[in-house]
Amino acid sequence: MKRVVVTGIGAISSIGLDVQGNLNSLRNGIGGIGQSKFFVSKYAQTHALGEVKASDDELRLMLEVKDEKGLTRSDLLAFKAFREAITDAGLDEDALSSFDTALISASTVGGMCLTDQLYQDANTASKASEFIRSYSASAHTSYLAKRYGIKGIVDTLNTACSSSANAIMIGSRLIKSGRAKRVIVGGVDSLAKYTVNGFNSLGILSPAATKPFDLNRIGLSLGEGAAYLVLEALDEVDGKQVYAEIKGYGNASDAYHTSSISDDADGVVYAIRQALNSSGLSPNDIHYINAHGTGTGNNDKAEVVGFSTIFGSKIPPFNSTKSYTGHTLGASGGLEAIYSIFSIKYGELYPSLNFETPIEEPYGLAPIRCYQNDVEIRNVLSNSYGFSGSCTSLVISKV
Known part of the structure; x- marks a missing residue:
């Protein structure tokens, strides 16, 4: 079975316009959640959001697409991170156009970030706009x-x-099965009335920056961003830089509730076990967990139950990098995989921001509180959980 490695990364979020900007913010404990400048909504005044620090016009200038029609903010964010990833991996036109190269992307909002314009077009209240497709x-x-x-x-x-x-x-399975030699994987989402209004209706948006795993947590902060990774078969790398290996993965649907995961962490536990089994590792081999950690009552407590079930009393250091970026929805798994790679590559652990008081007994667990370096981190567990209990865990390892 082929081994799958990461040869390129690209990222844009509220804490950085590129990979280095994201890394610098993590190292310095600088969060990107606060008052939005470009997203227009009445809730932008009452809720803290993780907005990318660039307007659409500024993104267009960076990407040299100033006059190109029909590009939404989601398109621009995706283009920015995608371009950085393929440049980092040294993929030329021949590699990109090869039938051995695949693209698997992800989004929840997509172009619906233009919620008002979508309404106008859908109801033929105006002539079809440039965004109709x-x-x-x-x-x-x-x-x-x-x-x-x-x-x-x-x-x-x-x-x-x-x-x-x-x-x-x-993407990893495509390479392991021989269906592709390289796959560009990741996702994007931008702030949208569609999602901000939706999460607000659930009563889980925090008025201040989210505080995952804190006893007094009051909800999540939505964010925006994009992240892409170039995956390649190790035997095709030919001397390229290699960041890490996608060692294992697991996916489960607990079918517990439309917008919650099981209180007993059924899907969480199954996804982690599958990821460990496919990687050939045991719980004792995991040195750090990048938690899903949204800061909601349901998620954080259920995730801690899952940790306790899998790891017993020896739970590895864990954090929630959503305390920096906000919850970037379809981009979050990609961003957090890149942040996990930072920990492996540089031997660093980043603190969860805004944390004060551990969740009540019997757990009493606290995430990483202080920046740490010179830490040997060989295997990372990165968790991502979606609505309707779509739980996914990745094991990312040093090569």
């Missing part, structure tokens, strides 16, 4: 495939908040 979750994928001449397998996933983690899993 841009509203689907897959529009950004089609744009990338066309722009870069990708002729291999192309697909878009929407499994809510586990979407880009599932893209990584499926």
Whole structure:
């Protein structure tokens, strides 16, 4: 069975416009959640959001697509992270256009970030706008495939908040099964009235920056961003840089509730066990957990139950990097995989921000509180959980 390694990464989020910017913010404990500047909504005044620190016009200038029609903010964020990843991996036109190259992307909002414009077009309240073909979750994928001449397998996933983690899993399986030599995987989501209003109706949006795993947590903070990783078969790398290996993965649907995961952590436990089994590792081999950690009552407590079930009293250091970026939905699994790679590559652990008081007994567990370096981290567990109990876990390892 082929080994799958990461040879390129690209990221944009509220804590950085590129990979280095994201790394610098993590190292310095700088969060990106606060008052939004570009997202227009009445809830932007009452809730803290993780907004990318660039306008659409600024993104267009960075990408040299100033006059290109029909591009949504989701498209622009995806393009920015995608370009960084393929440049980092040294993929040229021949590699990108090869039938051995696949693209598996993910999004929950897609072009529906233009919620008001979508309403106008859907109700023929105006002439069809330039965005008429841009509203689907897959529009950004089609744009990338066309722009870069990708002729291999192309697909878009929407499994809510586990979407880009599932893209990584499926990309890895394509390589392991011999269906592709390289796969560009990841996802994107931008802030949208569609999702902000939806999460607000569930009563789980926090008015201040989210505080995952804290006893007094009051909800999640939505964010936006994009992340892409270039996966390649190790025997095809030919001396390239290698960041890490996608060692294992597991996916489960607990079918417990439309917007919650099982209180008994059934899906969480199954996904972690499958990821460990497929990696050939035991719980004792995991050195760090990048938790899903949304800061909601249901998620954090259920995830801690899952940790206790799998690891017993020897739970590895864990954190929630959503305390930096907010919950970026379809981009979160990709971003957090890249942050996990940072920990492996640089031997660093980043603190969960805003944490004060552990969840009540019998757990009493606290996430990482302080920045740590010179830490030997060989295997990381990265968790992503979506609505309807779509739970995915990845094991990412040092090569």
